[in-house]
């Protein structure tokens with residue numbers, strides 16, 4: 001699979017995990033791909049906590065179910081109806097969680113490139129996640145990003161030190177298939193914007 005094929009095939013997965021756990025070799029390859037990402041000042045501000053303990057997965061899934069319910073309750077009734085059938089996680093069925101964290105102190109005080117734009121640190125972690133996602137796709141695996149959690153809960157659950165931020169919980173595992181169309185489009189939540197809408201020439205207002 002070349003990079004364009006991986007980009008086209010990549011999907012956020014919730015329902016298609018097989019229930020089996022990926023191999024250690026696959027895990028090593030996708031985490032190596034993540035760790036090969038570019039980063040501001042070459043700080044590599046990420047860490048990856050691999051969670052496969054069934055009890056921890058179950059406790060995290062229960063927390064996410066509560067947060068999903070709170071979001072559902074916050075919606076106006078028409079959006080709540082659209083949201084109801086949408087599954088937002090495959091925490092237990094994937095068999096593996098990869099918690100991706102950001103250490104803003106990594107690299108010390110004088111970070112080349114983060115001097116004026118602090119956000120470049122967190123963006124670097126996002127690039128590591130995208131590397132992981134594409135590598136997993138090339139491996140025939142699925143990834144599902146879960147952000148329905150409170151940070152303090154996750155800090156406590158897996159012992160993340162103060163000062164380190166959680167960026168993502170990624171469900172990672174073998175899949176039966178990758179959907180051709182994102183779930184949020186299939187269920188009518190939100191469509192992908194057209195290419196012409198997002199590309200501008202010379203000024204932001206121009207099409």
Ligand SMILES: Cc1cc2nc3c(=O)[nH]c(=O)nc-3n(C[C@H](O)[C@H](O)[C@H](O)COP(=O)(O)O)c2cc1C
Pocket residue numbers: 010011012013014087088089144145146147148181182183184
């Ligand atoms: C920062 C971020 C947070 C996300 N959080 C969730 C989440 O909590 N639950 C979920 O089901 N999908 C989550 N997603 C997946 C998006 O819903 C998905 O990427 C989007 O609908 C497009 O679908 P696709 O990735 O299959 O192209 C998240 C994606 C990103 C980038």
